[in-house]
Amino acid sequence: MNDSKLKRFFQDFYLVFVLIFLYAPILTMMVLSFNSSKSRTDWGGFTLDWYRQMFQSSSIMDALYNTLLIAFISALAATILGTVAAIGINQMKRLPRSIAMGVNNIPMLNSEIVTGISLMLAFLAFGISLGFKTILLSHITFCVPYVILSVMPKLKQTSRYTYEAAMDLGAGPVEAFFKVVLPDIMPGVLSGFLLAFTMSLDDFIITHFTRGAGINTLSTLIYSEVRRGIKPSMYALSTIIFLTVLALLLITNFSPEKSPASGEKEKAGRSRRETARRILLVAASFCVIAAVSFTTYSHYAAARSNELYVYNWGEYIDETVIEDFEKETGIHVIYDLFETNEEMYPVIEAGGVAYDAVCPSDYMIQKMIENDLLAEINFDNIPNISQIDPEYMERSRSFDPENRYSVPYTWGTVGILYNDKLVEKLGAEPPDSWMDLWDEKFSGEILMQDSVRDAFMCALKGLGYSLNSTDPDELNQAKDLLIRQKPLIQAYVIDQVRDKMLGGEAAVGVIYSGEMLYLQELAEGKDFNLEYVIPKEGTNLWIDSWVIPKNAKNKENAEKWIDFLCRPDIAKRNFEYITYATPNRGAFEMLDEELQQNKAVFPDWDSLTNAEVYRYLGDEADSIYNELWKEVKSN
Amino acid sequence: MEHPLIDLVNISKTFDNTMVLDDLCLSVKENTFVTLLGPSGCGKTTPLRIIGGFEKPDTGKVIFDGQDITNLPPNKRQLNTVFQKYALFTHMTIAENIAFGLKIKNKPKAYIDDKIKYALKLVNLDGFENRSVASLSGGQQQRIAIARAIVNEPRVLLLDEPLGALDLKLRQDMQYELIRLKNELGITFIYVTHDQEEALTMSDTIVVMNQGYIQQMGSPEQIYNEPENAFVADFIGESNIVPGTMIRDELVEIFGARFACVDKGFGVNRPVDVVIRPEDIDLVEPEKGTLTGVCTHLIFKGVHYEMEVTTPDGFEWLVHSTDMCPVGKQVGIHVDPFDIQIMNKPESEDEEAVGVNE
Numbered sequence: 001m002n003d004s005k006l007k008r009f010f011q012d013f014y015l016v017f018v019l020i021f022l023y024a025p026i027l028t029m030m031v032l033s034f035n036s037s038k039s040r041t042d043w044g045g046f047t048l049d050w051y052r053q054m055f056q057s058s059s060i061m062d063a064l065y066n067t068l069l070i071a072f073i074s075a076l077a078a079t080i081l082g083t084v085a086a087i088g089i090n091q092m093k094r095l096p097r098s099i100a101m102g103v104n105n106i107p108m109l110n111s112e113i114v115t116g117i118s119l120m121l122a123f124l125a126f127g128i129s130l131g132f133k134t135i136l137l138s139h140i141t142f143c144v145p146y147v148i149l150s151v152m153p154k155l156k157q158t159s160r161y162t163y164e165a166a167m168d169l170g171a172g173p174v175e176a177f178f179k180v181v182l183p184d185i186m187p188g189v190l191s192g193f194l195l196a197f198t199m200s201l202d203d204f205i206i207t208h209f210t211r212g213a214g215i216n217t218l219s220t221l222i223y224s225e226v227r228r229g230i231k232p233s234m235y236a237l238s239t240i241i242f243l244t245v246l247a248l249l250l251i252t253n254f255s256p257e258k259s260p261a262s263g264e265k266e267k268a269g270r271s272r273r274e275t276a277r278r279i280l281l282v283a284a285s286f287c288v289i290a291a292v293s294f295t296t297y298s299h300y301a302a303a304r305s306n307e308l309y310v311y312n313w314g315e316y317i318d319e320t321v322i323e324d325f326e327k328e329t330g331i332h333v334i335y336d337l338f339e340t341n342e343e344m345y346p347v348i349e350a351g352g353v354a355y356d357a358v359c360p361s362d363y364m365i366q367k368m369i370e371n372d373l374l375a376e377i378n379f380d381n382i383p384n385i386s387q388i389d390p391e392y393m394e395r396s397r398s399f400d401p402e403n404r405y406s407v408p409y410t411w412g413t414v415g416i417l418y419n420d421k422l423v424e425k426l427g428a429e430p431p432d433s434w435m436d437l438w439d440e441k442f443s444g445e446i447l448m449q450d451s452v453r454d455a456f457m458c459a460l461k462g463l464g465y466s467l468n469s470t471d472p473d474e475l476n477q478a479k480d481l482l483i484r485q486k487p488l489i490q491a492y493v494i495d496q497v498r499d500k501m502l503g504g505e506a507a508v509g510v511i512y513s514g515e516m517l518y519l520q521e522l523a524e525g526k527d528f529n530l531e532y533v534i535p536k537e538g539t540n541l542w543i544d545s546w547v548i549p550k551n552a553k554n555k556e557n558a559e560k561w562i563d564f565l566c567r568p569d570i571a572k573r574n575f576e577y578i579t580y581a582t583p584n585r586g587a588f589e590m591l592d593e594e595l596q597q598n599k600a601v602f603p604d605w606d607s608l609t610n611a612e613v614y615r616y617l618g619d620e621a622d623s624i625y626n627e628l629w630k631e632v633k634s635n
Numbered sequence: 636m637e638h639p640l641i642d643l644v645n646i647s648k649t650f651d652n653t654m655v656l657d658d659l660c661l662s663v664k665e666n667t668f669v670t671l672l673g674p675s676g677c678g679k680t681t682p683l684r685i686i687g688g689f690e691k692p693d694t695g696k697v698i699f700d701g702q703d704i705t706n707l708p709p710n711k712r713q714l715n716t717v718f719q720k721y722a723l724f725t726h727m728t729i730a731e732n733i734a735f736g737l738k739i740k741n742k743p744k745a746y747i748d749d750k751i752k753y754a755l756k757l758v759n760l761d762g763f764e765n766r767s768v769a770s771l772s773g774g775q776q777q778r779i780a781i782a783r784a785i786v787n788e789p790r791v792l793l794l795d796e797p798l799g800a801l802d803l804k805l806r807q808d809m810q811y812e813l814i815r816l817k818n819e820l821g822i823t824f825i826y827v828t829h830d831q832e833e834a835l836t837m838s839d840t841i842v843v844m845n846q847g848y849i850q851q852m853g854s855p856e857q858i859y860n861e862p863e864n865a866f867v868a869d870f871i872g873e874s875n876i877v878p879g880t881m882i883r884d885e886l887v888e889i890f891g892a893r894f895a896c897v898d899k900g901f902g903v904n905r906p907v908d909v910v911i912r913p914e915d916i917d918l919v920e921p922e923k924g925t926l927t928g929v930c931t932h933l934i935f936k937g938v939h940y941e942m943e944v945t946t947p948d949g950f951e952w953l954v955h956s957t958d959m960c961p962v963g964k965q966v967g968i969h970v971d972p973f974d975i976q977i978m979n980k981p982e983s984e985d986e987e988a989v990g991v992n993e
Contacts, residue, residue: 159718165724167709168715170739184726
């Protein structure tokens with residue numbers, strides 16, 4: 001008795017455990033989508049703001065529309081192609097059939113990245129410009145094998161005699177196919193369609209390589225936001241998608257079951273199911289058609305010959321600024337996102353898409369200038385350049401020596417964030433030097449940036465060298481220092497620094513100043529303060545600036561764009577959205593005094609005397625860094 | 636001679652370099668039940684599929700009612716097929732299955748409904764209109780397949796081992812059903828089977844096939860009683876095939892013993908094959924038998940006993956009798972002259988496969 005109770009308990013426990021394992025992550029996301037705080041660890045109260053923001057964000061809605069449209073069309077096309085192919089393959093003799101099936105399986109086993117790159121190369125080689133249609137073609141391409149795979153077993157189950165029987169009863173080949181064979185393999189065709197639909201919906205890698213300017217699917221949009229942390233409105237969207245799928249599953253599973261009873265009842269059940277399915281299909285197609293016509297209409301309404309291709313970081317502009325720019329100038333903006341400099345560079349270099357305005361970081365601008373990828377800006381067209389504090393133009397000279405190619409957009413520093421209470425508890429002084437990150441008292445309480453240049457910057461600056469050093473001896477010393485630090489640190493992380501520091505999990509962390517405003521806001525009401533300090537040895541001062549690629553087709557529009565962004569009111573709006581420091585004096589003067597005094601965001605220039613801007617060090621130095629970094633990480 | 640409904644003229648067919656039919660000629664008269672009988676892989680299904688239009692012969696012609704239909708697709712032919720695995724349309728009800736051919740021909744609804752009722756009655760499945768295919772037993776499915784074919788009023792019904800998947804009792808019932816149907820409908824049946832009992836029960840004419848050739852063609856009685864070669868004799872029923880010598884007309888010598896028979900014209904002292912059916916052997920007292928042997932095997936089979944009698948030359952005679960002979964008993968073998976069937980000894984493989992044309 002007791003035994004069976006115990007057994008029962010473990011059975012239930014195990015089931016619950018598995019369910020938690022499967023659904024806890026999704027539940028977390030759903031809860032966070034209602035969290036009024038942007039933090040991933042703190043509950044700031046219930047809100048529907050993210051849902052509102054999601055529906056208002058044209059980039060999310062566009063991406064959603066693209067995703068669904070591409071998924072639907074590619075699944076439909078792949079289903080037709082795949083079904084026809086499967087029928088053909090099924091008719092083959094054994095040997096050619098197994099060869100055909102083998103050939104069919106290769107693309108599925110093939111790494112997606114290879115498929116993606118080869119598709120991109122093929123499109124470029126045949127002069128097909130990347131865009132919506134290339135994503136569509138690629139998705140059809142990779143979905144076809146899955147359809148074939150799902151139709152094939154149904155075809156094998158279907159007796160070839162049913163087709164012959166239909167012919168025998170007077171049906172022509174086409175009639176026999178549609179009346180007899182197709183209904184027989186319909187379950188396979190449908191599951192092939194659904195499989196293709198979800199594969200297309202989920203795909204990131206292939207889409208990433210084959211998409212062109214100004215077009216995003218949900219996956220590429222979310223990816224482009226990684227740098228600044230994914231917006232909670234994405235949680236809202238994911239929640240809605242998850243619930244939709246759940247609802248569909250429930251509907252399909254709880255629709256009237258096939259009753260084993262014979263006669264009228266069965267027929268009635270069948271036709272009810274049939275009707276339900278038909279209504280569902282009609283409704284679905286209606287939605288798709290409505291969505292298509294609506295967006296086509298709005299796209300046509302917006303389409304003008306007067307265009308501007310912008311390539312920017314994800315989450316790096318107040319979207320209403322784009323709308324205002326379009327309204328004021330009548331220029332249609334095609335807005336595209338990247339998420340690392342290294343991802344942006346080859347796109348510009350390949351020139352598959354001619355962007356007009358791009359916003360890279362300092363060292364990357366230097367590399368682009370050196371490789372002759374940028375056009376000189378005609379500053380006569382940018383009267384608002386006077387709003388940019390000359391200090392930043394001066395700083396920019398380290399990567400753009402004559403200030404001919406770039407206009408600063410945002411800037412910031414890298415510093416140490418510390419938890420004042422924890423530091424006190426550990427009996428340490430508040431840090432003011434990079435070498436404090438080597439203080440034994442902080443053992444297990446240190447968070448480092450998981451990026452090669454940032455990690456070496458801490459060590460090089462700590463040793464008193466330049467953060468752009470290429471001297472092998474200096475680099476080796478830095479490496480040894482980093483290896484020595486490893487037992488002390490809690491983790492190498494990227495944007496978890498934010499959450500961990502907020503949660504009081506670590507005492508000190510290396511962080512970008514751009515996060516500060518937002519972090520301090522969240523830390524209000526906690527029993528500790530998060531303080532930001534720029535170490536006395538100096539740090540990395542980074543600047544992201546607008547540039548115009550040499551192959552830009554709308555250079556004057558790009559200059560209008562840059563000028564627009566330099567307007568103080570616009571710069572202020574962008575600052576408030578991005579929260580990264582603005583180099584715009586006019587905008588700065590419009591800010592609250594409290595903000596102006598925030599030393600974390602706008603540090604005194606005195607504290608920046610030793611600060612340097614990252615420079616592009618060349619391929620050779622790059623590989624030395626990477627080698628040494630590998631040693632540090634593997635030690 | 637009455638002109639045949641179907642004429643296969645010099646049909647040859649090769650699959651993957653294997654000759655399945657070699658210069659086959661076959662005529663089927665209107666309103667007969669013709670069975671193509673042979674072991675599996677003997678090429679008996681191929682003529683059926685050629686008549687149905689599912690295969691094209693490599694050479695030769697298919698003549699239907701005086702017209703060459705060799706290149707006509709199946710949907711244009713005035714005949715219907717009942718497939719081995721029924722090939723019912725599982726996504727349709729029984730009524731929809733039966734109505735399929737009629738709907739294609741755009742028959743009026745009232746006509747179709749009448750036909751469905753009539754056909755279901757004919758195959759003894761009244762009231763099954765709205766049942767699903769899956770809810771039917773194998774025998775019922777087979778009858779629906781037949782109903783689906785006959786509502787189209789074909790002039791010929793092709794049946795490809797239609798009873799192969801059914802159990803013995805059902806198979807026997809269906810055999811009677813088919814005979815009844817054929818008589819009621821008055822159409823020509825071409826039936827393919829490997830089951831000799833089925834063939835003997837139902838057919839007007841049996842065509843025994845092996846290795847792409849027709850071995851013998853005739854009425855069930857002819858095929859059974861007068862097999863023309865060892866293959867037919869062996870395939871149809873059980874038989875003792877023993878080498879013998881034709882001493883002269885109406886006298887044959889087997890293992891040194893002389894038997895009176897009724898066959899003539901084989902010449903003098905010619906080696907021949909002798910067929911004696913096991914039920915035609917009478918076991919008698921040793922001194923009364925033409926040959927003597929020892930009973931070496933005994934099994935009770937229900938209707939009769941099956942025994943083996945070994946003669947001194949080592950041949951084991953298969954004997955069916957309602958009288959039992961215990962194992963080890965010395966017996967004599969007696970055969971009546973009209974129960975002895977003499978066949979020419981084949982001189983080569985080729986000669987064994989004789990093409991027959993009526």
